[in-house]
Amino acid sequence: MSSTEPAPGGRDPSTVHVPVLLERVTELLGPACSTEGAVLVDATLGLAGHSLALLRAHPGLRLVGLDRDPDARAEATRRLTDAGAADRVTVVPAVFDELPEVLDRLGVAEVQAVLFDLGVSSLQLDRPDRGFSYAADAPLDMRMDPSAPRTAADVVNTYSAGELSRVLRVYGEERFAARIAQAITREREREPFTRTGRLAELVRAAIPAASRRTGGHPAKRTFQALRIEVNDELGVLERALPAALDALAVGGRLAVITFHSLEDRIVKQTLAAGAADRTPPGLPVPLPGLGPTLRLLTRGGEAASETEVAANPRAASARVRAAERIRRAA
Structure with a gap:
């Protein structure tokens, strides 16, 4: 996936796609993908950059790729076919919390590796008509699944000032959330919001001038939150x-790439819980069934190198965490 920064020059994602933390992810998941018949679930398939690298490195690997975006599925399928991997790949239209149902339908009892590359994909970000970017005027949409019922315009035009403020404060960590929400509700009375350009300009105007000078585009946090x-x-x-x-x-590995602290906090807490010994304090030995089920493979959230960030600015905010299953839960 990607951060929320636009690609330089609006390059065509069908020809330019640089997966973030590619080398580290393939290193982390490689041992679990190396056995014949191993199954990798790419829960956020996008343009399939990480999956393609793993398929090339491990000829016996099979891929189950999930994505809710039909454009992403089509482009990923083309790339995987061009790479000669189509016979080892199943691409599924699904949101990644549907993973249990997908595996059940496919008759897959367990998998050896899972990858989450969170955030908005390069494909979505680099096509202005999808409405994810504040860098170009476009319909105010932001749906990863274009058939989903609710757009960003629906949120902006129907949520109360209090609801909008909560969304911007919690999901965008925007300290001027209340000011922006009040400006939105005031302006939509004059005319509903339908375009990203008008919203981006309103956010810029609502934020104090001194605060606009640092931290990138003033609308970045608002667009993330929406x-x-x-x-x-x-x-x-x-x-x-x-x-x-x-x-x-057992022996399977999971890797998660995040792009902001809200995602990273959820991943950190989930993996830490699995890696914890739940034996009550004071007992001389761990109790059977209460020991850790996971072994952490990364020291905190690992960032991209300076070299990678220089070559691919979208990697600047990326962090990867990974863990290996060491036993089944009791």
Whole structure:
């Protein structure tokens, strides 16, 4: 996936796609993908950059790729076919919290690796008509699944000032959330919001001038918050992570790339819980069934190198965490 920064020059994502933390992710998941018949679930398939690298490195690997975006599925399928991997790939139209149902339909009892590359994909960000970017005027949409019922325009035009303020404060960590929400509700009375350009300009005007000079585009946090709300991104992640861990075979590995602190906090807490010994304090030995089920493979959230960030600015905010299943839960 990607951060919320636009690609330089609006490059065509069908020809330019640089997966973030590619080398580290393939290193972390490689041992679990190396056995004949191993199954990798790419829960956020996008343009399939990480999955393609793993398929090339491990000829016996099979891929189950999930994505709610039909454009992403089509482009990923083309790339995987061009790479000669189509016979080892199943691409499924699904949101990643549907993972248990997908595996059940496919008759897959357990998997050896799971990858989550969170945030908005390069494909979505680089096509202005999808409405994810504040860098170009476009319909105010932001749906990862274009058939979903609620758009960003619906949120902006129907939520109360209090609801909007909550969304911007919690999901965008926007300290001027109340000011922006009040400006939105005032302006939509004059004319409903339908375009990203008008919203971006309103946010810029609502933020004090001194605060506009640092931290990137003033609308960045607002657009992030609306995108998370429209697509229920944090709710989906909270449901999907435990399901993905449950699907892992012993020795299986999970890696998650996040792009902001809200996602990273959920991942950190979920993996830490699995890696904890739940034996009551004071007992001389761990109790059977209460020991850790996971072994952490990363020291905190690992960032991209300076070299990678220089070559691919979208990697600047990326962090990866990974864990290995060491036993089944009792």
